[in-house]
Amino acid sequence: MGRLDGKVAFITGGARGQGRSHAVRLAQEGADIIVIDACEPQPNVPSPPATEADLAETVRQVEELDRRIVARVADVRVQEQLDAAVADGLAQFGRLDIVSANAGIAMTPALAHLMTDEEFMDMQDVNLAGVWRTAKAAIPHMIEAGNGGSIVLTSSEAGLKGYAHAASYVSAKHGVVGLMRTLAMELAPHMIRVNSIHPTQVDTPMIMNETIMKLFRPDIENPTKEDFAEASQHTNLLPIPWVEAVDISNALLFLASDEARYITGVTLPVDAGCFLK
Secondary structure: OOOOOOOEEEEEOOOOHHHHHHHHHHHHOOOEEEEEEOOOOOOOOOOOOOOHHHHHHHHHHHHHOOOOEEEEEOOOOOHHHHHHHHHHHHHHHOOOOEEEEOOOOOOOOEOHHHOOHHHHHHHHHHHOHHHHHHHHHHHHHHHHHOOOEEEEEEOOHHHOOOOOOEHHHHHHHHHHHHHHHHHHHHHHHHOEEEEEEEEOOEOOOOOOOHHHHHHHOOOOOOOOHHHHHHHHHOOOOOOOOOEOHHHHHHHHHHHHOHHHOOOOOOEEEEOOOHHHO
8 A cells, every 4th residue: 555645646547347447446555646538439349338437446445444535527539628627636636647548449340441431530530549639738848847757658468469350450559659658768768667567358348349259259159258258368378267356557567666667668468378379
């Protein structure tokens, strides 16, 4: 406990799933939280959107830990909304030390040459440009404060290897790696570290939905979670079908803490050995 005492973290996509887990885990270690989520349907996305009730639940769980939290409905596609959320958090907490650019969407599977322009570009706007906008909202404040800090970009195993039927997602997540490496170079003089996390399948609503399950089990008309687990386990080296959100949060915590004070420019897989399969 207390690895982040006195620190403030900005987390996008924090209404549920990995984002909520990140908020709670960092709060457990002493951080105050600024969190945003769009809380509305996203274009060409198979999973149901997070809601304002979901965001309120994140607030409840953080406050239950006796930590402060600023939660706002904001979309990573809109720079002004991100800027306003960060400014609000800074006004209340007075500093910003950690950024988790976590917000992202899943795609409807399709062969690359059959994707529409809209499907491909919507993915880039959220999963790549949204990460850039998140960093853009935070970086000037972190530089001005002169306290250093840690920026962690959520990529994916799909940011390290290719997957069929996922060209838009793979392209965006590979782009996050290039962005991370460039930011690490640009921000090193300010002692701001930048790294990326690369999960395999995670047990969250983004994965646990009919569209994604059918991608893995096209042989079954209505696959269950158990059907999906059997196929998903084949993608990992360790004999597990997926990891839990807290496993990603623990990696984020490490990269955000002083234990990783000289780690920057790193792609950190939390993937049960998926990369080697």
